[in-house]
Amino acid sequence: MARLISGIAELVTNDPAVDGTALGIRRDAAVVIEHGLVAWVGSTRDAPPADTHVDAAGRAVVPGFVDSHTHLAFAGDRAAEYAARMAGSRYDGGGIAATVAATRAAPDDELRALLRQRRAELRAQGSTTVEIKSGYGLDVEQESRLLRLAREVTDETTFLGAHVVPPGIDRDDYLRSVTGDMLDACAPYARWIDVFCEPASPHAFDLDESRAVLVAGRATGLGLRVHGNQLAPGPGVQLAVEFDAASVDHCTYLSAADVDALVAGGTVATLLPGVEFSTRSPYPDARRLLDAGVTVALATDCNPGTSYTSSMPFVIALAVRELHMTPAEALWAATAGGAQALRRTEVGRVTAGAPADLAMLDAPSYLHLAYRPGMSLAHALDTAD
Ligand code: NIG
Ligand code: FE
Numbered sequence: 001m002a003r004l005i006s007g008i009a010e011l012v013t014n015d016p017a018v019d020g021t022a023l024g025i026r027r028d029a030a031v032v033i034e035h036g037l038v039a040w041v042g043s044t045r046d047a048p049p050a051d052t053h054v055d056a057a058g059r060a061v062v063p064g065f066v067d068s069h070t071h072l073a074f075a076g077d078r079a080a081e082y083a084a085r086m087a088g089s090r091y092d093g094g095g096i097a098a099t100v101a102a103t104r105a106a107p108d109d110e111l112r113a114l115l116r117q118r119r120a121e122l123r124a125q126g127s128t129t130v131e132i133k134s135g136y137g138l139d140v141e142q143e144s145r146l147l148r149l150a151r152e153v154t155d156e157t158t159f160l161g162a163h164v165v166p167p168g169i170d171r172d173d174y175l176r177s178v179t180g181d182m183l184d185a186c187a188p189y190a191r192w193i194d195v196f197c198e199p200a201s202p203h204a205f206d207l208d209e210s211r212a213v214l215v216a217g218r219a220t221g222l223g224l225r226v227h228g229n230q231l232a233p234g235p236g237v238q239l240a241v242e243f244d245a246a247s248v249d250h251c252t253y254l255s256a257a258d259v260d261a262l263v264a265g266g267t268v269a270t271l272l273p274g275v276e277f278s279t280r281s282p283y284p285d286a287r288r289l290l291d292a293g294v295t296v297a298l299a300t301d302c303n304p305g306t307s308y309t310s311s312m313p314f315v316i317a318l319a320v321r322e323l324h325m326t327p328a329e330a331l332w333a334a335t336a337g338g339a340q341a342l343r344r345t346e347v348g349r350v351t352a353g354a355p356a357d358l359a360m361l362d363a364p365s366y367l368h369l370a371y372r373p374g375m376s377l378a379h380a381l382d383t384a385d
Contacts, residue, residue: 004050006030009364010060014336014349022332033356033383060365064128064357064380065312066338066348069249069270071303072118073146074136076102078304091279093203095305096164103136111149119153122310126359126378129347133194135160140182147189156342158192162213164203175209179216193217194225200232207235214243229253241265247341252284262294268341270297273318274307286323297337313369313378320370327370356383
């Protein structure tokens with residue numbers, strides 16, 4: 001069944017062939033969707049007939065957001081930790097243990113319901129592709145359970161056993177498990193492996209430990225991702241580039257050598273400004289990365305500790321206001337950038353043959369995503385036949 005959406009005041013395609021810009025904007029545009037794919041893109045006056053018709057009535061349509069970094073598989077919350085932080089305490093990853101305890105105690109059905117509800121919350125705000133990490137189970141049975149349940153709502157699942165060393169467990173024993181029996185149990189449910197490489201945190205992993213995690217993950221056939229340089233300068237970024245990880249995420253404290261490595265390598269720098277907002281930390285220097293030619297993605301990092309938001313529009317508004325990205329750079333980073341961070345070339349754009357992952361805005365232009373912060377302007381379109 002073919003469905004026509006016409007009367008789109010501004011269609012962002014991320015196809016530079018359209019207008020010579022990265023966003024590839026068409027005015028007064030129309031899209032035909034068939035079998036869940038974009039079948040045709042053009043102007044409203046040239047639109048072919050279709051079985052059903054939606055009038056966008058002067059709204060903008062953008063590629064659905066690609067949220068390439070979330071930790072949606074958790075129970076409980078840490079509102080008190082947030083309040084303490086706003087009163088002056090610093091984030092160091094120690095609170096993760098509280099979420100691990102709450103998550104371990106939650107039965108499958110509760111976690112399944114939480115995952116579905118959060119996945120729906122993301123869609124309702126325009127996100128059509130979502131990555132979900134484990135990392136709040138931290139033993140063989142619990143980590144594989146989280147990934148099995150996350151797999152029910154996305155194909156983009158990431159094994160993050162190397163989130164922190166659980167309290168009371170010997171570091172070396174834990175690392176042996178993460179790179180051994182835990183990895184074996186989790187790999188069938190995961191596309192990626194990630195490590196919190198942060199020598200500045202007593203809970204996270206140093207360079208050699210992180211390297212061991214990436215080596216083991218790669219040998220098991222998983223794609224690689226790294227949490228790096230979040231809390232202090234450190235080795236995460238250069239390690240990620242050395243391993244050709246798809247993405248290194250946070251990138252808050254970067255040296256000149258880190259930026260050079262990102263320019264030379266194929267690793268996307270994913271910025272997560274919801275974290276700096278919610279931990280009251282200095283924002284990453286997006287301009288330095290963009291001006292050097294690094295590919296930048298934006299994601300929510302939705303998690304109960306550092307960034308309890310599932311709103312990509314909020315992240316875009318932060319990126320424009322606080323990271324000095326242009327609205328066009330921010331939208332590209334939240335769509336095509338996220339797709340590159342997941343090495344998914346077919347999503348994050350609106351071109352014939354691509355999945356019909358579209359977000360409709362209750363606004364005439366994508367500029368409103370940053371211009372009207374805190375408003376629910378974006379909604380993923382239901383494009384199933
Ligand atoms: O991406 N940095 C490590 N992990 C998460 C926070 C997890 C938590 O505090 O619960 C992050 O910020
Ligand atoms: Fe994270």
